[in-house]
Amino acid sequence: MNTAVSLPIEKKQRVKTLWISDLHLGTRGCQAEKLATFLKSYDCDHLYLVGDIIDGWRLRKGIYWPQAHTNVVRRVLTMSKRGTRVTYATGNHDEFLRRYSTLQLGNIELVDEAVHTTADGRKLLVIHGDQFDVITRCHRWLAFLGDHAYEFSLVLNRWYNHWRSRFGYGYWSLSAYLKQRVKKAVNFISDFEDGIAHECVKRGYDGVVCGHIHHAEIRDVNGIEYHNCGDWVESCTALIEHPDGRIELYRWDDAAAPVLAGEVTELGNRVAA
Numbered sequence: 001m002n003t004a005v006s007l008p009i010e011k012k013q014r015v016k017t018l019w020i021s022d023l024h025l026g027t028r029g030c031q032a033e034k035l036a037t038f039l040k041s042y043d044c045d046h047l048y049l050v051g052d053i054i055d056g057w058r059l060r061k062g063i064y065w066p067q068a069h070t071n072v073v074r075r076v077l078t079m080s081k082r083g084t085r086v087t088y089a090t091g092n093h094d095e096f097l098r099r100y101s102t103l104q105l106g107n108i109e110l111v112d113e114a115v116h117t118t119a120d121g122r123k124l125l126v127i128h129g130d131q132f133d134v135i136t137r138c139h140r141w142l143a144f145l146g147d148h149a150y151e152f153s154l155v156l157n158r159w160y161n162h163w164r165s166r167f168g169y170g171y172w173s174l175s176a177y178l179k180q181r182v183k184k185a186v187n188f189i190s191d192f193e194d195g196i197a198h199e200c201v202k203r204g205y206d207g208v209v210c211g212h213i214h215h216a217e218i219r220d221v222n223g224i225e226y227h228n229c230g231d232w233v234e235s236c237t238a239l240i241e242h243p244d245g246r247i248e249l250y251r252w253d254d255a256a257a258p259v260l261a262g263e264v265t266e267l268g269n270r271v272a273a
Contacts, residue, residue, distance in 0.1 A: 017048065019239040027055045038252065045084065045085065046084065091212065122225070129228075192213055208225070237250060
């Protein structure tokens with residue numbers, strides 16, 4: 001289901017769990033202002049940061065860290081201080097933190113992966129997902145080259161959408177278009193999903209929550225509940241678990257403020273609200 005419904009943001013909504021990934025703090029592409037507004041709109045028991053939160057690859061080349069990025073970090077720390085449990089699962093862009101895995105600071109825990117039990121008892125593997133990307137694991141030089149190409153596409157996107165907005169048109173994503181239209185990109189996403197689903201079957205999990213490929217989705221993959229958080233560079237998406245265990249895909253809409261994309265896990269006897 002793709003119909004979006006507006007949510008009131010005057011007061012916070014209480015939910016069980018939030019998952020966000022691929023923020024890429026420290027890059028010009030990060031939509032930190034929107035992310036901070038999203039986080040302010042919710043109270044949750046558990047917040048998962050599912051990798052590529054801080055972009056160490058980009059920061060090695062030069063420091064870019066505006067106040068908006070600091071505001072996101074402060075918002076997460078405030079949530080932790082007020083009782084939200086924060087689990088940070090590292091990704092490939094923040095792999096420099098993997099040497100500190102199992103570190104715990106108050107309500108904040110740093111891990112390589114985690115297991116989340118939903119309100120209705122399902123066990124979900126929470127992992128960034130770069131471990132299932134052959135290019136990232138075996139051809140790092142190609143991964144860095146791809147990162148440069150993606151950064152270039154974002155620059156083109158910013159200019160293109162600047163002029164689109166001047167003429168009254170909405171945002172259009174070059175990266176998302178290529179992922180949906182280019183055969184190799186489609187095959188890569190499919191292979192990634194199949195690989196991570198197979199790992200869940202081996203470990204006996206009901207599903208997975210991941211990120212990495214910047215392609216938000218909730219669907220069944222070979223009998224496994226596949227949930228991808230998406231990103232906060234282009235799509236501005238997240239996953240939300242409600243008190244009854246339902247998981248929804250959130251998608252930011254500039255025209256309608258924060259919205260829920262209406263994609264709900266509908267497996268077993270659960271029905272979309």
